[in-house]
């Protein structure tokens with residue numbers, strides 16, 4: 001990195017700290033949840049202090065994730081609303097996947113794929129948290145609610161983990177500089193102009 005390299009601010013410090021707290025709490029809750037879910041993955045419990053520790057702390061990991069995610073949701077939900085151009089982008093998303101961006105509407109601060117994933121993660125979080133509360137004190141819950149939670153909690157977890165795998169791939173291997181944006185807070189003008197042209201014009205017009 002050259003010190004005089006031109007920079008475009010991408011994420012401020014509050015956004016970055018919030019994002020990494022969401023990520024850490026989600027990873028902890030996911031890995032401890034997988035340990036509780038399947039005997040084949042129970043070895044993960046040893047990594048996190050043993051079975052009883054994992055059973056005790058997994059729900060609290062979920063509470064931390066809920067709190068951090070709620071903060072992130074509050075900060076970003078307006079910017080994540082899908083507009084007309086985003087719907088068109090989604091219809092042509094296959095072109096983005098094969099790097100043929102001809103005819104694809106220009107992305108703002110977040111592209112339509114990122115926005116969609118945000119809403120999938122938000123819906124997943126609501127289901128995980130509400131069913132998680134039921135499973136925290138199962139003996140106090142009506143049977144129907146308990147059975148619904150037993151079914152929906154892992155389904156929502158699989159969707160959230162699937163979304164996260166795509167997200168991590170996109171944020172690291174597929175679009176490498178994005179990761180620096182989330183660590184150091186800035187990106188190169190060339191990166192901003194090619195990945196988020198509408199946003200780049202907005203921030204450089206000021």
Ligand code: HEM
Pocket residue numbers: 010019022023024026027110114115117118121164167168171172178179180181182
């Ligand atoms: C643990 C590994 C994770 C990595 C490596 C990672 C990486 C990143 C990166 C590089 C960005 C910036 C993308 C850009 O500038 O366009 C980003 C943004 C974001 N991250 Fe993560 N993230 C992780 C976990 C999570 C988790 C667990 C969540 C939520 C459940 C999450 C939600 C978001 C959201 C909503 C954004 C903004 C929209 C987007 O770029 O998709 N991230 N992440």
